[in-house]
Amino acid sequence: MFQWKEKSAQVSKLTGPFxxxxARVLASRGLTQSDLDELLNPKLxxxxxPFVLKGMKEATDRLVTAFKNNEKICIYADFDLDGTSGLxxxxYGFEKIGFQHVAYYQPKRLSEGYGFHAEAVEELKNLGISLIVTVDVGITSFKAFEKAKELGVDVILTDHHLPADELPQALCIVNPNQKDCPSGLGYLCGAGVAFYLLRAVKxxxxxxxxxxxxxWDLKEVLEFFCIGTLTDMVPLVGDNRTLVKYGLKSFGQTQKAGLKALLEALRLHDRELTSQDVAIRFAPKLNALSRMESDILPAQIYLETDHRKANQMVDRILENNETRQSLQGDAEAKALKILETWTEPDFVYVSSPYFHRGIIGLIATKLSQQFNRPAFVGSENSEGMIVGSSRxxxxSEISLVEALRSAETVLNRHGGHAAAAGFELHAKNQEAFKGFLKAYFENAKHEKRPIEIDFDTTADLSEISTHVMKWYDFIGPFGVxxxxxLIKFDPVSLLSMKELKGGHYKLSLSDTTHSHKVDALVFSPSEKLVDLLSVGQQYQVLSELQWNYFNGRKTIQLLVKDLKLL
Known part of the structure; x- marks a missing residue:
């Protein structure tokens, strides 16, 4: 189970209308009285x-020249929702400003893979493209830039990923994380950098x-900014926080045909959205399109203007997501079956030809949480090549990049981030790969620790009210x-419980006097947690507060993250 720890910021209690x-939640985060106005009332x-970003003046000048010369422009974006949002x-913005020839290109996740590809540059050159603007990609794609220079195609590189010591030979680079960029905007995602480019061009x-x-108003693209920022898990600080707060206000009321159709299908339209609505309920349906390499791209949903076509696409999106869920559920069950005989204490590794490549990252995430150790998951093709994902x-303080580097002699390629990385190897090298991982983790001597959950404050159920919830929403948005x-309620009694479709549980909780009751949802609990549930027992409960929308009614419920018997 988890180890709970209350936040202990040493600040004075805040005063205000809340x-x-x-007040206790805000104080637990170290916020002071002087921080409140910026937090509660951010201003656009x-x-x-935007011109504080290094390279922005050169990028803007080149785009202005392209407009005056009526050139064909292509936006080349990564296939994830950050890249798609920036695209x-x-x-949308360039065409509103007046550009006439704006194409776009995204590499396919499975058949082409991540990156700015030289082959794509050649293809775009043959289509008459003279200027490419990358979004969320390119900072390490040296060969593609060499090809662009050879073909006489200018490339404006916009990205947010950390660059190497050497930079590609782009016309100009707009990346807040490059050396000597004075912007202080390193928290922007790829879509955020694209938004600042659009601001500068306008x-x-x-x-x-x-x-x-x-x-035309730049606020019209804030829905896109929200999706990219919330799904790429960048910090909700500074300008990010301001833009997401304003974007969420308009997102639920959007009239963009594709976004509106999907929101309506998910029963999220015509109400104020939270960051969790976007990241947990809305975005995964779009992400599944590139995971499964569907014939529909997320960009088509973003940009569709015909409501009838949008509704048809949404039907296929939901079907595609159901396929993804089914494949993921089957693969997770197979993985757990295979791992029943696994004995290594420091990591888990599993590979199968039955794992769809598009979902191995999701399986790795599930296994890393369930086993509380790094998880490496591979999908094997008919030629014995394994493409893998790790989480x-x-x-965890472990770096997957370093772990994979220790095995690079048996890997075809590898890369990524400390907490999420990919790799490729031949099936014949699996045993050697596991041996390298075993040696790495033994040598690293990382002390295995229980997963800590920091919570904000302890409260009674009697403190929950619609007034509290209005303020709870107002201090958002929440994210990285x-x-x-996260609030600890202690003690509470379990009045009733019911298993829902998908393995979730609906609980009815009360205080010890039964004078205050509230419904609670436990989402995909572990077997250990389910075994603790017993009507009549008393618990300590860690939970989030949220609104539940059902049959036209809006009620308060708890989202249980963990619980302990008293």
């Missing part, structure tokens, strides 16, 4: 100047007397860098 429970007028920001058009003026459990408040 309830005491909200306080956003940083939509630029495609201003350049406004300042140039020879260019057409257009009064670490929450709170400003986590969803």
């Amino acid at each position: 309830p005491d429970l909200i 007028s306080d956003l940083k100047d 939509a920001i630029l495609k 201003r350049a058009f406004y300042d140039d007397p020879d260019l057409p003026k257009n009064e 670490t459990p929450q709170g 860098g400003f986590q969803i408040p």
